[in-house]
Amino acid sequence: MEIAHTLEEMKTICRCGRKAIFNARVGDSGRIREGAQVMIDGESARYEALCAKCFLSE
Numbered sequence: 001m002e003i004a005h006t007l008e009e010m011k012t013i014c015r016c017g018r019k020a021i022f023n024a025r026v027g028d029s030g031r032i033r034e035g036a037q038v039m040i041d042g043e044s045a046r047y048e049a050l051c052a053k054c055f056l057s058e
Contacts, residue, residue, distance in 0.1 A: 012049040014051070016053070018051035018053065022050045024046050027044065
């Protein structure tokens with residue numbers, strides 16, 4: 001960010017319709033809260049864009 005010439009926001013919408021500002025990693029059994037920050041192969045997970053209210057409520 002310190003040396004960036006431009007910053008482009010990717011606008012996303014939460015499942016409730018609000019502006020999404022968080023990403024949650026979701027696996028087969030729900031949200032993944034522990035483990036390695038970077039997953040490469042081996043695990044199946046997806047990411048879901050969430051607003052602050054939905055992110056904090058789960």
